[in-house]
Amino acid sequence: MESKPTNIDKNNLVNFTLFLADSSLIMGHRLSEWTGHGPMLEQDIAITNLALDLIGQARNFYQYAAELITNQKDKKITEDDLAYLRDAHEFKNLLITELPNGDWAKTIGKVFFFSTWQFYFYQKLIYSSDKQLAAIAEKSLKEVTYHVKWSSDWVIRLGDGTEESKKRMEKAIEDLWPYTGEMFVPADFEIDLENSVSINVSVIKSDWMEKVKSVFQEATLSLPTETWMQSGGKNGVHTEHLGFILAEMQFMQRAYPGLEW
Amino acid sequence: MDEPKELEKFDDKIEQEIRIEPKDWMPDDYRKMLIRQISQHAHSEIVGMLPEANWITRAPSLRRKATLLAKVQDEAGHGLYLYCAAETLNISREEMVDQLLSSRAKYSSIFNYPTLSWADMGTIGWLVDGAAIMNQVPLCRASYGPYARAMTRICKEESFHQRQGYEILLTLCRGSKEQKAMAQDSLNRWWWPSLMMFGPNDDASPHTAQSMKWKIKRFSNDELRQKFVDVCKEQADILGITIPDPNLKWNEERGHYDFGEINWDEFWNVIKGNGPCNKERLQARIEAHENGAWVREAALAHAEKKKVLVNY
Numbered sequence: 001m002e003s004k005p006t007n008i009d010k011n012n013l014v015n016f017t018l019f020l021a022d023s024s025l026i027m028g029h030r031l032s033e034w035t036g037h038g039p040m041l042e043q044d045i046a047i048t049n050l051a052l053d054l055i056g057q058a059r060n061f062y063q064y065a066a067e068l069i070t071n072q073k074d075k076k077i078t079e080d081d082l083a084y085l086r087d088a089h090e091f092k093n094l095l096i097t098e099l100p101n102g103d104w105a106k107t108i109g110k111v112f113f114f115s116t117w118q119f120y121f122y123q124k125l126i127y128s129s130d131k132q133l134a135a136i137a138e139k140s141l142k143e144v145t146y147h148v149k150w151s152s153d154w155v156i157r158l159g160d161g162t163e164e165s166k167k168r169m170e171k172a173i174e175d176l177w178p179y180t181g182e183m184f185v186p187a188d189f190e191i192d193l194e195n196s197v198s199i200n201v202s203v204i205k206s207d208w209m210e211k212v213k214s215v216f217q218e219a220t221l222s223l224p225t226e227t228w229m230q231s232g233g234k235n236g237v238h239t240e241h242l243g244f245i246l247a248e249m250q251f252m253q254r255a256y257p258g259l260e261w
Numbered sequence: 262m263d264e265p266k267e268l269e270k271f272d273d274k275i276e277q278e279i280r281i282e283p284k285d286w287m288p289d290d291y292r293k294m295l296i297r298q299i300s301q302h303a304h305s306e307i308v309g310m311l312p313e314a315n316w317i318t319r320a321p322s323l324r325r326k327a328t329l330l331a332k333v334q335d336e337a338g339h340g341l342y343l344y345c346a347a348e349t350l351n352i353s354r355e356e357m358v359d360q361l362l363s364s365r366a367k368y369s370s371i372f373n374y375p376t377l378s379w380a381d382m383g384t385i386g387w388l389v390d391g392a393a394i395m396n397q398v399p400l401c402r403a404s405y406g407p408y409a410r411a412m413t414r415i416c417k418e419e420s421f422h423q424r425q426g427y428e429i430l431l432t433l434c435r436g437s438k439e440q441k442a443m444a445q446d447s448l449n450r451w452w453w454p455s456l457m458m459f460g461p462n463d464d465a466s467p468h469t470a471q472s473m474k475w476k477i478k479r480f481s482n483d484e485l486r487q488k489f490v491d492v493c494k495e496q497a498d499i500l501g502i503t504i505p506d507p508n509l510k511w512n513e514e515r516g517h518y519d520f521g522e523i524n525w526d527e528f529w530n531v532i533k534g535n536g537p538c539n540k541e542r543l544q545a546r547i548e549a550h551e552n553g554a555w556v557r558e559a560a561l562a563h564a565e566k567k568k569v570l571v572n573y
Contacts, residue, residue, distance in 0.1 A: 025323075029318060032317045032318060032326075032330055033317075033318060035310065035314045035317055035330060035333050035334070036310040036311050036314035036333065036337075036545070036549075037314075037545065037548070037549045037552075038549065038553065039549070039552065039553025039554075039556035039557060040553055040556070040557060041307070041337055041340060041341050041344075042341070043556075044310075044337050045334055045337045045338060045341070048330060048333065048334040048337070049334070051330055052327060052330050052331060052334070055323065055326060055327050055330070056327065058323070059323050059324075059327070062323070079323055080322045080323055083323055084321075084322075103552070104552075104553070104556045156563070157559055157560050157563040158556075158559050158563075160563055160566065161558070161559025161560065161562045161563040162555070162558050162559045162562045164555050164558075164559070165555060165556070165558070165559030165562075168555070248318050248319055249318060249319065251319050252319060252320075252321035252379060253321060253322075256321075256437070256439060256440070259436055259437055259440060260432060260436055261321035261322045261325055261379070261429075261432060261433075
């Protein structure tokens with residue numbers, strides 16, 4: 001079995017679709033690490049729901065990407081080939097998704113920043129000239145709307161809860177903030193598809209910032225000051241964490257190549 | 262009404278298969294037995310999430326990953342409604358959780374065994390959920406209403422899980438040599454612990470008689486275990502893997518399979534805390550609880566602040 005199904009591909013549509021797929025998968029994978037370990041039973045169930053939604057979204061995007069690649073290459077590629085047989089530098093997920101869960105505040109911060117970005121992104125993507133992507137965005141938007149609500153409620157609860165929870169939420173925001181910049185800096189494949197298949201990412205930045213501000217205000221939290229923003233995820237340059245995620249996630253497919261499970 | 266009259270009325274209801282509901286009078290021992298059994302069952306669901314959660318991040322395909330996540334989430338849901346059912350008997354969830362974390366309450370010993378390969382996700386579904394269903398289907402008719410209703414819902418989901426587990430093994434057994442070996446190895450490790458899930462032999466089971474009299478339990482441990490062996494032998498044959506028991510053979514006269522003696526020494530030792538994962542499982546629950554303490558406090562503090570605001 002070929003181990004690098006996307007290397008051959010210069011197709012921006014494929015890369016764009018993989019970027020969306022990878023971001024959802026890695027975020028969902030990280031959240032699934034909470035299953036069985038949540039701070040209370042109800043929230044264990046809630047965060048597992050989020051993980052399930054995100055993995056579901058990822059599957060929709062991967063299946064579409066697989067179809068595109070299969071048509072191009074005239075060789076059958078599956079969703080699992082894309083998730084399990086690409087190496088770290090081929091993954092295009094946002095860096096924030098691969099960061100470790102940390103404590104509940106850090107996880108909530110990750111979900112809040114990421115879901116709010118997803119929300120505005122999908123809200124525009126439903127008008128994509130690519131009907132398949134538009135349909136996936138529309139289906140996902142319902143789920144993401146809930147993720148934003150759920151995580152906003154938690155940011156507010158923790159920010160305006162106890163002294164300890166506030167401290168932890170502030171620390172989480174400080175740690176995560178540098179990873180929010182790359183959401184609004186388009187990769188080459190996005191620029192090429194802008195305003196047709198893809199959206200104009202700079203447009204949603206102000207919406208995202210407004211939402212963050214309003215939730216922070218209710219949570220009695222302040223916005224971090226200007227800081228250096230990390231980037232690289234969309235172009236396959238990741239943190240050290242992704243390699244370990246993949247080592248774990250891809251273990252079975254790598255150890256027993258080419259089998260049905 | 263005085264107590265003897267109440268007791269007579271209670272016995273009457275049990276006799277006539279009329280459900281006992283939370284507000285009805287019930288003997289103290291009946292209440293205690295139910296709390297013990299329902300909370301133990303709830304704890305088993307929660308601790309039981311751990312061995313399977315162990316494979317979520319390593320599931321071999323996206324479909325399997327999603328299904329496993331959903332399954333473990335169902336278990337959390339079962340724990341939740343069982344805790345609620347027990348709460349109708351005047352015990353709080355905090356009290357029950359405290360009993361679990363301080364080792365005063367038990368959970369099913371099966372979850373003290375490790376999940377060492379992907380095939381274990383199949384075997385747990387097939388055998389562990391299978392044994393649980395065998396135990397639980399009769400509980401849908403248990404005399405205590407909230408318990409019986411919770412069990413009805415749980416059994417529906419459990420039988421779905423069991424089919425999923427069996428299907429994982431079917432895929433492995435129809436796959437490569439390595440996959441089939443993985444399935445056989447898993448069966449070797451889980452077979453005997455699964456038989457232990459039915460509890461001690463009838464003559465060593467102290468609660469069975471009273472429980473059956475009160476129509477909480479409907480069949481004895483040994484009856485259910487026999488039924489389980491009979492069903493599993495045929496299912497193993499379809500998979501083409503071998504149950505690790507040289508004494509397993511059809512007994513024409515009894516109309517059942519005979520099977521070997523369970524290692525009761527191992528059984529009692531795992532119950533005592535000496536199983537391969539007892540310490541880890543409990544530690545995982547303690548850590549989740551302790552790491553979550555500040556989160557629960559914050560949620561409470563925030564809710565209090567909101568209440569004050571509303572009152573203004």
